[in-house]
Structure formats: C-alpha cells, structure tokens
Amino acid sequence: MMVIAVGEASGGAALGRCLGLRLPAGDGPIEVVFSAWQWPDLARSAGPSRAVALTLVHPSTYRTYQLKGRIETVGEGDAADMALADDYIDRMIGMLGALGVERDVIDRWCGIDAVMRVAIRADDLFDQTPGPHAGERIPA
Amino acid sequence: MSVSLSDILDCFEGVIPSVIATSDGDGRPNISYLSQVFHVDDAHVALSNQFFSKTAANVTRSGRATLLAVDGRSGDQYLLDLVFVRSERTGTLFRRMAAHLDAISSQHGMESVMALRSADIFRVEQCRPVPSPGPAPPPRDDRSAPEQLTFGAALAAELAFESDPDRMLDIVLDRLTTLPGFTNLMILVPDGSAARLTTLASRGYGNTGVGSEIAFNEGVIGIAAATGVAVRISDMSRGHRMFQAARATSGLVAERHIPVPGLADPQSQLGVPMLSRGRLAGVLFAESPHRFAFTREDERMLVMVGAQLAGHLGAAEQEGGDISAPASGIEARRSPISATGSFHVRYFAFDDSLFIDDAYVIKGVPGRLLFHLLSIHAEQGRIDFTNRELRLDPRLRLPDFKDNLETRLILLRRRLDEREAPVRLARPERGRIRLELRGTPCLSVISDLSGL
Known part of the structure; x- marks a missing residue:
C-alpha cells in the first residue's frame, strides 16, 4: 500500500492514498496516481517543485520504505493511469483480503474518480520497516 | 465539515494502522505509521511514540501534524489536524497505551522493537471525513453504555448476596454468557510466585482447562495481569494467535502440561485484571471468533465486574474458613471409602x-x-x-x-x-x-x- 504526503509550511502535510505506481524508464521520474475526488487537500497541495514523501508498505510483512523528493509534474490521469489504478486495486483486494480485511472496507479506500498523476524526482530512500533499522537511509 | 471524535471511536481500536504526516523547516514531509491512536476526550487524542524520531523532531519544531485515522470496521477514513500539547511517560494513560502496545506487539511478534517511549497528547483542531465510494456501512448494533451499566449493576448486586466464592465464579461466568458475543470466557488466578496464572473456571470450551497455566506478560491475559490494565483487541486476523504459540513442551514440562482452553482462531480478545486493594486477584478473560466482538462499554463493564469479584473473593478469603472447632457430627469422622480397591x-x-x-x-x-x-x-x-x-x-x-x-x-x-x-x-x-x-x-x- 502507498501513502503520499506533500509538505505544508505549517508543519502538517496534505496526504492521501495512492492507487498505483509506475517505475521510470531510464532516469525519468517515478509516477504515482491518486483520486483528487477522495483526497482534495492533496490535489490542491500537489504542485511542481513541492517537497513530497511516499511510503510503500507490504501489508503482510510490514516491510516499509519511504522515498523523498520533489514533484516534477502534475496532470490529469489518462486511460493508462486508470488501468494502472484498476490493476493496483485488484491486487490490493487480493493481498488485503488474504489477510482478512473485508472487501467492503477496502472499497472505501479506493475512490477512482478524478485520477491525477504526479511525477516525482526522488532524492532519498529510507528503510522504515519497524525495528532497529527504521529510519536508516538506503544508499543510492 | 468537522466530525466529533466520539463519533469515530472505531478509529481508535488499533485495527488499521493510522498514518501521521509532518513537515520539517524546509517543508519536506515525513510519513510514519502508528500502532495506536487513543481517544482521550472529544478534543484530544494520544499517539504512541515508539520509534519515529523524524516525526518527533518535526513535531518539536512546528507543534503540528496531520493524521489519517481509519475505522477498522467500516473502512471510513478521517483526516485530523493536530496540535501538540504534551508528552506523558507515566500515569494511567501511559500505562494503558503501553499495555495495549505490548498486546499488539506480541500479537505481531514485535515485542522487542515496539516499546512505548511516551504517550503524546495532541489537540484536534479539525477532524474531516475523507470521501469514500460505495454505500455507507450499516449502523452498528452495539450494546450501549447504559445497557452495560445496568447489566454490571445487576451482576454486582447478585454477587453481593453470595458468600460462597465457588458460587461467585459460576454466577459471573453464567451471567456473562447471557450477553451476545460473550461465548468464551475464563477466570484465571495468579500463583504464589506472581509469575504465572492458573485457569480456575471457564465457559464455552470443550475442555475447561482448569489448572492450565499462562505466564505473566504472555498474550492478552498475561499482559492484563502484569500491567493491571484492561487489554482489548478487536481484530486478530493479522497477528499471531495467542494460543497458537503453544509452547513446544517435552519431558517434565510436557508431562505436567494442561492445554489452555483457547479458541483456535480468535478475532477479538478482552482481558481484565481483577484488582482489589491494589492486589491482583485474577484475570477475567473473554474471546470471540468475531472481529469487534467487544466494545469499550463491554470493557468498562467487565472492569467493574472484575473488581467486584476480586473484592468479594478477597473478603471470602479473609473470613471464610476460620472455623476452629469441628461441627457436631463431623468431628473425627473416619473415612467411609465408597469403593474397594x-x-x-x-x-x-x-x-x-x-x-x-x-x-x-x-x-x-x-x-x-x-x-x-x-x-x-x-x-x-x-x-x-x-x-x-x-x-x-x-x-x-x-x-x-x-x-x-x-x-x-x-x-x-x-x-x-x-x-x-x-x-x-x-x-x-x-x-x-x-x-x-x-x-x-x-x-x-x-x-x-x-x-x-
């Protein structure tokens, strides 16, 4: 599962759940998609050059990574982004369902209206798995 | 739109991890996951400070954080704008949170890495519902606080008229089993060394397990005993089951082992210490194969009943049995052995x-x-x-x-x-x-x- 947060000057952050991630070809940015309908604060805050954090959690093992960087571009999702979100949701339902999370519960997290795509240029990666190595930077 | 914290209490059951996001002085955000968010009152929550040092640094700098809390029963999500108030490292709230974290950690096999540093209390400036697709979940059909208070009062009154400790145990267990969801119950008492608890009575299991033992600090029962704090877990689907960790036993230990009568696949557990005059008299334990089987009202009722039972058992212990002279007709009776062999x-x-x-x-x-x-x-x-x-x-x-x-x-x-x-x-x-x-x-x- 993935959560994205955009920093706020106040000290808080705008955050929301992502609906998929696309790894870059070559040295391009990472792309993630989320629902602007479900996460309007995030949609308002997400803009080019804004500082961003993204966590990726494997729900059955708690293996967790946090990536930090800046947003390069923001745009409306297209058909490929919708397909990415659909595939992600299917896999999340399978993975969380196997852990006993009910389908009705998962559905509440999967708004797919007004999908937005955010391209992120990552500059740091941290291990955030609970345990003694939580917070350690992972070398590039 | 701001939602009252008392309307989203299921977010504070620790079923789905909450997410806290903060930013540093350069506006660079940080995300952490939380085992526990406690409902303090309608304006405050307490977060478990375990291992997220970057979050702590950001909060120290700005005093602010954003929290994503999730209702584990419905899946509904809420964004909370938080302002830091204080950290507590002692006191009732800290002990309750530490006990719950111990229970959750042992459930997930992370006892050694999830120690509570402090209970960090935040004021909630705003609590906003996250829009969710699909139909709203049906309203809950929980027992209300007045219903549980009435039940607990009736049980306390019945106990007050009983002088036989043996009967007291049966009254408590039999009355509790009349409540929906209270299908599987145990009462355990500490041994003389205060290192282990022994099952004294149970309901709902094929084997009563009388005489079976659980170590202090082991699972919900052991943690409730060791900490003196009620421990309630509403969803065990993702963790180790308490009784799955059945000890590999051999030799002398195996020969003297009585299986604890636990459910094979519990989803909810509630362990309540029976305390009287500052001493642990036992643990009252309920478990269920269903998620969210026990509410916070159930927990409070059970705390009340457990304290009543502990007090009555203690009083019976003090006064019961100090009869010095044998009763007439009983003295010096010699054994009529009822069978040969x-x-x-x-x-x-x-x-x-x-x-x-x-x-x-x-x-x-x-x-x-x-x-x-x-x-x-x-x-x-x-x-x-x-x-x-x-x-x-x-x-x-x-x-x-x-x-x-x-x-x-x-x-x-x-x-x-x-x-x-x-x-x-x-x-x-x-x-x-x-x-x-x-x-x-x-x-x-x-x-x-x-x-x-």
Missing part, C-alpha cells in the same frame, strides 16, 4: 506436582494441599478438615494470610472433578473440607529426580 498417588516434592495412577493432576500449592490431606488421612483416617487448621499447619508452607487458600481449594476441587479422580473434595459447610474417596490411596513421595 486402591489408587496410586505420586507426589513430586520439587514442584509439588501430584499424579494419580500416573495421570497428572495439579502442581504447586494445590498439589501440596491434596497430598497433605491424603497423608493425614493415611495416618489418622480423617476425612474432615478445616481451613483454619490448614492455614496454621507449617508443613503446608502457605505464604501468609494472603494465601488465597479458598481459591486454591476451588481450583483443586474443580480439577479433581474434571479428572473424575478417585479422590474429590467436598465442602460440607464454609470453612470445612471433606475428602471423598473411591478406593484406598497408596501414597509415594518422589524427592529425587534422578529416578525419573
């Missing part, structure tokens, strides 16, 4: 364990007690005894006046009944014990383990 009783001095015809019965003080009674019977033919003489007999090495003799006799009597043993304990009246024998006991003491 004999049975073998082996007593192991190193752990006070007792076997009848090679089958393990019990160990510890109850084992010592039974062997003592049988030894006197063998010497003098007596079958009637008083609690008072047992308390005063130095050979029994009872700890002191807080010896919980009544409780240990109940445990022993129930264990013998369950085993359908050829020796049973009857109670012709309060403060008296009578041996009922089916056959002649042949006693032997094993004091040298090398012969095993």
Whole structure:
C-alpha cells in the first residue's frame, strides 16, 4: 500500500492514498496516481517543485520504505493511469483480503474518480520497516 | 465539515494502522505509521511514540501534524489536524497505551522493537471525513453504555448476596454468557510466585482447562495481569494467535502440561485484571471468533465486574474458613471409602506436582494441599478438615494470610472433578473440607529426580 504526503509550511502535510505506481524508464521520474475526488487537500497541495514523501508498505510483512523528493509534474490521469489504478486495486483486494480485511472496507479506500498523476524526482530512500533499522537511509 | 471524535471511536481500536504526516523547516514531509491512536476526550487524542524520531523532531519544531485515522470496521477514513500539547511517560494513560502496545506487539511478534517511549497528547483542531465510494456501512448494533451499566449493576448486586466464592465464579461466568458475543470466557488466578496464572473456571470450551497455566506478560491475559490494565483487541486476523504459540513442551514440562482452553482462531480478545486493594486477584478473560466482538462499554463493564469479584473473593478469603472447632457430627469422622480397591498417588516434592495412577493432576500449592490431606488421612483416617487448621499447619508452607487458600481449594476441587479422580473434595459447610474417596490411596513421595 502507498501513502503520499506533500509538505505544508505549517508543519502538517496534505496526504492521501495512492492507487498505483509506475517505475521510470531510464532516469525519468517515478509516477504515482491518486483520486483528487477522495483526497482534495492533496490535489490542491500537489504542485511542481513541492517537497513530497511516499511510503510503500507490504501489508503482510510490514516491510516499509519511504522515498523523498520533489514533484516534477502534475496532470490529469489518462486511460493508462486508470488501468494502472484498476490493476493496483485488484491486487490490493487480493493481498488485503488474504489477510482478512473485508472487501467492503477496502472499497472505501479506493475512490477512482478524478485520477491525477504526479511525477516525482526522488532524492532519498529510507528503510522504515519497524525495528532497529527504521529510519536508516538506503544508499543510492 | 468537522466530525466529533466520539463519533469515530472505531478509529481508535488499533485495527488499521493510522498514518501521521509532518513537515520539517524546509517543508519536506515525513510519513510514519502508528500502532495506536487513543481517544482521550472529544478534543484530544494520544499517539504512541515508539520509534519515529523524524516525526518527533518535526513535531518539536512546528507543534503540528496531520493524521489519517481509519475505522477498522467500516473502512471510513478521517483526516485530523493536530496540535501538540504534551508528552506523558507515566500515569494511567501511559500505562494503558503501553499495555495495549505490548498486546499488539506480541500479537505481531514485535515485542522487542515496539516499546512505548511516551504517550503524546495532541489537540484536534479539525477532524474531516475523507470521501469514500460505495454505500455507507450499516449502523452498528452495539450494546450501549447504559445497557452495560445496568447489566454490571445487576451482576454486582447478585454477587453481593453470595458468600460462597465457588458460587461467585459460576454466577459471573453464567451471567456473562447471557450477553451476545460473550461465548468464551475464563477466570484465571495468579500463583504464589506472581509469575504465572492458573485457569480456575471457564465457559464455552470443550475442555475447561482448569489448572492450565499462562505466564505473566504472555498474550492478552498475561499482559492484563502484569500491567493491571484492561487489554482489548478487536481484530486478530493479522497477528499471531495467542494460543497458537503453544509452547513446544517435552519431558517434565510436557508431562505436567494442561492445554489452555483457547479458541483456535480468535478475532477479538478482552482481558481484565481483577484488582482489589491494589492486589491482583485474577484475570477475567473473554474471546470471540468475531472481529469487534467487544466494545469499550463491554470493557468498562467487565472492569467493574472484575473488581467486584476480586473484592468479594478477597473478603471470602479473609473470613471464610476460620472455623476452629469441628461441627457436631463431623468431628473425627473416619473415612467411609465408597469403593474397594486402591489408587496410586505420586507426589513430586520439587514442584509439588501430584499424579494419580500416573495421570497428572495439579502442581504447586494445590498439589501440596491434596497430598497433605491424603497423608493425614493415611495416618489418622480423617476425612474432615478445616481451613483454619490448614492455614496454621507449617508443613503446608502457605505464604501468609494472603494465601488465597479458598481459591486454591476451588481450583483443586474443580480439577479433581474434571479428572473424575478417585479422590474429590467436598465442602460440607464454609470453612470445612471433606475428602471423598473411591478406593484406598497408596501414597509415594518422589524427592529425587534422578529416578525419573
């Protein structure tokens, strides 16, 4: 599962759940998609050059990574982004369902209206798995 | 739109991890996951500060954070704007959060890495619902606080009229099983060393498990005992089950092992310490195969009932049984053994364990007690005894006046009944014990383990 947060000057952050991630070809940015309908604060805050954090959690093992960087571009999702979100949701339902999370519960997290795509240029990666190595930077 | 925290209490059950996001001085965000968000009151929450140092630094700098809380029952999500108030490292809230974190950590096998540093209290400036697709979940059908208060008061009143501790245990368990969801119950009591708890009574299991043991700090029961704090887990689907961690036993330990009567696949557990005058008298435990089986109102009701039971058991312990003179018609009765034949009783001095015809019965003080009674019977033919003489007999090495003799006799009597043993304990009246024998006991003491 993935959560994205955009920093706020106040000290808080705008955050929301992502609906998929696309790894870059070559040295391009990472792309993630989320629902602007479900996460309007995030949609308002997400803009080019804004500082961003993204966590990726494997729900059955708690293996967790946090990536930090800046947003390069923001745009409306297209058909490929919708397909990415659909595939992600299917896999999340399978993975969380196997852990006993009910389908009705998962559905509440999967708004797919007004999908937005955010391209992120990552500059740091941290291990955030609970345990003694939580917070350690992972070398590039 | 701001939502009242009291309307989203299921977000604070610790089922789905919450997410906290903060930013540093450069506006660079940081995300952490939280085991626990506690509802303090309608304006405050407490977060478990475990290991997220970057979050702590950001909060120290700005005093602000954003929290994503998730209702584990419906899946509904809420964004909370938080302002830091203070950290607590002692006190009731800290102890409650530490106990819950211990329970969650042990469930997930992370005891060693998830220690609570502090309970960080935040004021909630705003709580906004996250739009969710699909139909809203149906309203919950929980027992209300007034219903549970009424139930608890009625049970307390019934206990107040009972003087027999044995009956008290049955009243509590039998009344609780009338509540929906309270299908599987246990009452456990601490042993003399305060290191283990022994099952005294249960409901809802194929095997009562009387005499089975759980270590302090082990699972919900052990943590409730060790911390003196009620522990409630509403969804165990993702963790290790308490009784799955059945110890690999062998040799002496296996021979003396009675299986704890737990559900194979519990989803909810609630352990409540039975406290009286600052002392742990036992643990009242409920579990269910269903998620969210027990509400915070159930927890409060059980705390009330547990305290009542502890107080009454303590009072019965103090007054029960100090009858010095045998009652007329009872004195000097000699054993009418109701069957011919004999049975073998082996007593192991190193752990006070007792076997009848090679089958393990019990160990510890109850084992010592039974062997003592049988030894006197063998010497003098007596079958009637008083609690008072047992308390005063130095050979029994009872700890002191807080010896919980009544409780240990109940445990022993129930264990013998369950085993359908050829020796049973009857109670012709309060403060008296009578041996009922089916056959002649042949006693032997094993004091040298090398012969095993």
